Amino acid sequence: MKRNTGRGRWYRPVMGTVAAVLAVGGCSSSSGSGTGHTAATSASPSGATSTAAGARDTALWHKWGLTPLPVPPQPPADKPVKLSATGTVPVFTHLPTSQKVVFITVDDGQEKDPKFIEMMRDLKIPITMFLMNDAIKPDYAYFRSLQALGNHIQNHTLHHPVMSTIPLARQKEEVCGDQKILTKEYGTAPLLFRPPYGAYNSNTKIAVGECGPRAIVWWRESMQIRNMQYQAGDKKLHDGDIILAHFRGPSELKGATMTQMFANLLRRIQEQGFAVARLEDYIQSPAG
Numbered sequence: 001m002k003r004n005t006g007r008g009r010w011y012r013p014v015m016g017t018v019a020a021v022l023a024v025g026g027c028s029s030s031s032g033s034g035t036g037h038t039a040a041t042s043a044s045p046s047g048a049t050s051t052a053a054g055a056r057d058t059a060l061w062h063k064w065g066l067t068p069l070p071v072p073p074q075p076p077a078d079k080p081v082k083l084s085a086t087g088t089v090p091v092f093t094h095l096p097t098s099q100k101v102v103f104i105t106v107d108d109g110q111e112k113d114p115k116f117i118e119m120m121r122d123l124k125i126p127i128t129m130f131l132m133n134d135a136i137k138p139d140y141a142y143f144r145s146l147q148a149l150g151n152h153i154q155n156h157t158l159h160h161p162v163m164s165t166i167p168l169a170r171q172k173e174e175v176c177g178d179q180k181i182l183t184k185e186y187g188t189a190p191l192l193f194r195p196p197y198g199a200y201n202s203n204t205k206i207a208v209g210e211c212g213p214r215a216i217v218w219w220r221e222s223m224q225i226r227n228m229q230y231q232a233g234d235k236k237l238h239d240g241d242i243i244l245a246h247f248r249g250p251s252e253l254k255g256a257t258m259t260q261m262f263a264n265l266l267r268r269i270q271e272q273g274f275a276v277a278r279l280e281d282y283i284q285s286p287a288g
């Protein structure tokens with residue numbers, strides 16, 4: 001299978017003002033800083049993860065070497081974030097909630113591992129995909145399979161530029177272009193936008209608002225290969241945190257696969273007792 005080597009133009013070196021955001025891992029090549037131990041995956045007592053909302057299929061989790069995560073609570077009827085159809089788009093690094101949940105976002109789209117679809121089908125963990133057209137255009141259908149599991153597709157530009165370094169007109173081409181293609185390919189207009197490398201400026205907010213998405217979504221943790229990079233000094237997950245991961249394969253993960261990386265991510269979440277909820281269930285779109 002043809003595999004992107006990670007040397008594509010969306011991995012171009014950047015400098016200056018975006019260096020700070022790169023330090024926390026926004027779509028840069030994996031730093032390989034995750035050198036900690038991998039936790040043992042001892043089985044929990046049968047039924048320990050059951051709640052009124054349902055139960056995990058423990059056998060399917062064991063198939064992937066995992067202990068089931070808690071079933072997430074029902075999302076609040078009164079959404080903690082309500083987006084407006086007009087005005088400056090807000091920026092979120094987390095969502096305000098007192099529920100013990102975190103949200104997983106997966107960016108770009110160059111790795112298209114069939115095993116990851118199988119894993120998501122088995123585990124029923126919600127993800128939000130921020131897709132960049134250059135990465136997904138060889139195989140739009142791959143992401144349709146993930147969408148069919150209930151996962152939402154959001155905007156991440158056509159070509160992955162450093163948005164804060166290009167003029168407004170170019171920024172609009174990037175956001176509106178991806179918006180148009182994603183809407184056509186996946187049948188629904190993205191509500192959210194993530195800037196490549198996390199780099200944005202006031203023109204980005206204008207471009208995003210004019211192209212359709214109603215919020216910019218940043219993150220609090222960035223998944224590497226084994227561990228997460230945390231922005232908070234206590235190096236822990238917190239209620240409502242947004243976690244950044246990427247569609248990456250062995251060439252970007254020092255030989256690890258997408259499913260191995262994702263299993264490590266779920267272990268880090270499980271160790272800290274969090275459930276994974278669906279980001280879009282906590283956000284009210286202007287349409288209601």
Ligand SMILES: [Zn+2]
Nearest residue numbers: 027107108196
């Ligand atoms: Zn990216």
